[in-house]
Amino acid sequence: IVGALEKEIREHGYYMMLYMAGSVEETVRLASSWNIEGLVALGCRAEDVQKMKEQLKMPVVFIDSYFENQDCYNVGLDDFGGGYMMTNYLIRQGHRRIAFLADQQEPAGVDRERLLGYQKALEENGIIFHERDYVPISFRKQTRHTRLWEFCQERLNEYTALFFASDFYASDAVFIFQSQGIRVPQDISVVGFDDNLFAEHCRPMLTTVQQHVADKAFYAFALLQRLIRGEECIEKNIHLPVKLVIRESVQPLEP
Template sequence: MTPTIKDVAKKANVSIATVSRILNNKPGFTPETKLKVLKVIEEIGYQPNGMARGLINKKTQTIGVIFPNVSNMYSAEVLSGIEDAAHEDGSSVIVCKTDSSMERTMKYLRVLAEKRVDGIVFASEMIKEPFYKFMQDVKIPVVLLSSISYQYPIPYVKVDDRHAAYTATIYLIEQGHKKIAMICGDRNDLIAGIPRVEGYKEALQHSGISVIEDYIINANGFAYHNGQEAMDEILVKKLDVTAIFASSDEMALGVLTTAHQKGIKIPDDFSVMGYDDLKLAQMSIPQLTTVAQPLYNMGKSAASMLFEMIATGEQVQSRIMPHSIIKRDSVKERL
């Protein structure tokens, strides 16, 4: 039979309330009593019921994480940071994949509310009004990750996508490239589409280079196959470019694969630059030059901010994380 808190109290010769205070780090017992209770818990193998403790301290030591996609390396690296922060806090993580579906997102928000999670990390998607209203109604604290809301006062963790794309484009220009194509995930995407295209354009304009709209390829996504299709489009259109800036590493790897299949040499025929600095960027041939987001640290920061909000009940300051250029072998200086 599974030991209960009542069994612990009886064997330790203390009240159930004393055992509860010890389990929840509340005052009202001596160090000797604590040692005695913990020894009994170990001897009889008592496992505190998380939901029962939640009824006492109003917390379940669980957070939810909402992703549009969890099958890529971007999500894996971010989630690793979230998981480590949760482990340090003594909490668990429930991960929900929405496929960017409004219906599925609302479904998972309701599930997380029913599970009484202490907070939610909302990653890589825009907060729509029904999402925000629901979380406000159920009073669940939330932190945005790789996203931002100008409409709602929600703290966020992200890089400055516009500045990062500007930095990447300037780097290519400094290597002697003036004819630079950009593969954007979705030109109408407010999170990672519009800001990165704007950064690319600004870098060209500040360098006295004309923006050619045909050089901007709308790939409708950030996946590997989107990069392959975009590279095919560049070749079919016979765009007179010397460098390609892809707004994700997965797309850049798709470009490298298509180039190899077509007998195109990278970086001799085209220089290629990515965005993210996934672990895969070091595994490609040639290794991928990219603009790095500190993905693990972004995940850990988002979770840490959430735990601070849970503990204090107060809003926290948003964080813009640093980006950097990682120089590898896929970009060649053009003399």
């Protein structure tokens, strides 16, 4: 998404400065010390959005951020719909024991929306969601691999399908499973979210939910340009559509 943003910004005669901020205060300090015309912020929590809105005196557009009752501009996905769509697909393939795996102990932002979509599909199909059906696996590689290995040894037989919050984590898990002699999809079905290179390069190739990252960059920068020019933007919270992409990583079960 950073590459797509840079392309949009450069093609419209602007220069992009990229900064990985550790806190809102750090972001505000940097944005205030440079003569920037506008800011694009990725993946912010609701409390961060509020702080930035209060402290920054420049146009700001958020990407993949979730907040309520705030007069802010955001471009994201129908993450809830994607989670709902994928879970319904798995259920139609005969799977009723489905786990959801993401990197945070308490999912937030896009992961939380995808989890809520998954839970809604379970509910509508008469499947009870238990707390243990959400499995935190960590963004730290060593911790994630340890948890996935333990999951293989202790809990894999509880499920017939695993829904990962991203293709990166799904493809990483497939590698771990295969190293333990667990076949995908014959022994366990695995799906992801994003439809990026990890989904295509994984073997088997992943069934996933497709998003178009370039569209996020296009709409975010278009909004920012209008705000910089002082134009009115009626649509403030844009949720781009998603699509199910079916490949090789799901094994249909006998009814």
